[in-house]
Amino acid sequence: MIAVSLLEVKQLNLSLRTHTGLAHILKDVSLRVEAGERVALVGETGCGKSLTLKAILGLLEGKGLVVSGKVLFEGEEILGTPRILRLRGVQIGFIPQDPAASLNPTFSIADQLLAVVRRVRRNLPKEKAWALIKEALVEVAVPDPDRVLASYPFQLSGGLCQRVLIATALVNRPKLVLADEPGTALDVTVQAQTLRAMRHLTEKSGSSVILVTHNLGVVREFADRVYVMYAGTIVEHGPVKSVFQTPRHPYTRALLDSVPRLTGGGLPQGLDGHIPDYTSPPKGCRFRPRCAFARPECAEEQPLRQVAEGHEVACVLYAEVPRG
Template identity: 45%
Template structure:
C-alpha cells in the first residue's frame, strides 16, 4: 500500500444564515496515497467543491471550518498561519478551478498570471527567469507556440487552451497534490480526452497525487484509483475504483451508475433517481438519502448510518449493505 500524502479526518465546514446552520461538509474522512488519484463524484450540491475549498482553506465568508484535520504529510493545514498556508498553496497543493474563462483574469496576459503564481514561491528569481519557466510550463502542457501564447489574453484562446493554461499555472511550482475541480467541464469530447491524457502523463512524470472532482463517471473509471461518492455533505461510499464499478453497495451509487448507458448491457430504460439533493439547511433525519431511496426501510429514517467497511477497502454508509448489486439494480428498475 502506498503511503498517504493527504488525510482528511472528520472535516466539517458550516455556514450560518437566516435559514439556520448550513452543513456544507459534514464529517468527511478520506485519504490520498502518494502518486495515486482519488475521484470524488456526486450530484451538484453534494459538497464536492466545498470539500476542495476546505482542503485549500479557501472557504468563502461567512463559511468556516469548525472541526477536523487536514493532514498533508502529517502536518495539519488547519493549524497553520495565513502566511504559512499561502506558501502551501501552489507550492505543495495546487488547484484547477472550474470554468477557466472565469478563473483566469481577462485583463492580464496568461504569461503574467503564470509568473505571478511562481513569484510567490520564488521571490528572488528574476523576471527573465520566471518567464522562461512559465514558457516551459506552457510547453509541458502541450500548448503550441508557447512564446507567443505567453503574451496573449484568455479571450484569445480556445476553451481547451485555457484549461491547459490553468493546468500549467497549477503545476508551475511542481506541487505534490493537484486538486482538479471539473477539469473537463464544457469541453468537447476530443479535448476532454486530451486533457485527461495530459493529467495522466504529468502524474507519471512528477509523481504527484490527484483529487479529481467530476460528475462524469466515465472520467472517474478512466482516471481514478479510488472513488469517494458524496451525498449531502457526507461520504456515502468509498472504494477502489474497480470494486465500486463492479459491486456498488450504496443505493445512491447504484442510482448514479444505473443512469449511465452501457455498451455491454441491454436495458429498456435507464434508472433515474427521483427527487433532488436536499438543501444543506434542511437535511432529513436519519439517512440523508432515504427520501429518494427505493430500498429504504423504517430504521433508515431513525439515524445516520456510519461509514463502515463491508469488504477490504470498501466502505458504505448504508444499513442494508452488503447487497448484490445486480439484484438491486433489477429491483430499482
C-alpha cells in the same frame, strides 16, 4: 514509524449561513490521499464536492462559515492555519471549476504564470523562467504557446483558459493537485488530451490528485480509488474496481445506472427527487427519502463499514448487495 498519508481529512463538518438559515452541508467528511495516488470524488450536482476542495485549500475563510474537523497535510494541520497559504500554489495545486473567473483579467498569461513559478524559484533567470512556462503550456497541449503567453484572459477561449489553469496548477510540480472538473469547458477530444497530459505529468513528478468529475468513464480510466458523495456525506469509497463492480450503496448503484451504455439496454435509469434542503437535512442517512430500500433504522447515523479490502459503505444494507 507510522506511515503518514499525504492528505487526511477527518470528520470535516461545514455549515454556511444563508438567508434561510444555517445550511449544514458537509457532514463528517473523511478522506485520505496517499503519495502518488489518484483519487476521484463523485456525486450529483450540489453534493458538496467543490466545497470540500475549497475547505481543504482554505478558500472559504471568513465567508459566514461554521467549520470543524481536521485537514492534515503530511501529518500537520492546515485547516484554519497560515500554513495553507504557503502550500497553496506550491505543494498543493488547484484547478478550479470556473476557468473564466479564476484568471486575473488585468495581467497577461505570462505574468500570471511567472508569478506562480517565482514563488518557488525566486532567482531563476528570465529566459529560463520563460522557457519553463512555455514548456508548461506545451505539456497541456496549448497550440501556439507564445501567442497565449502574450494574451490576456479575455483574448482566449474558455478551453484555452482552462488549459492555462491546468498548466498553472502543475508548473511547480506540487505534491497534491486538487482538480475540480478540469475539462468541462473543453470538447471531448481536448478533454481526453488534457487528462492524459495530467496523468503523464502527475506520474512523472509522483504527484497525487483528487479529481472531481461527473464522468464515470474518466474515473475508471484515471483513478485508483473513488469517494462517492451524497448530500455532503461520503456514502461509499474504495478501489475503483471494487466500487464499480460491486457498488453497495443504493445511491452509488443509481449513479452507475445513470450512465448510458454502448451495448444498449434502453435508456439509463434516472434517480427521482433531489438532494435535501441543507437547512433541515434528514436525520441519519441523508439519502433515505429517495431510497427504495429505506428501513426505520436508516433514521439513525450510519457509520462507514468495511465490505471488502479498503472498500467501505455507510448503509444498513452493507452486508448485502441490494438488487432492484
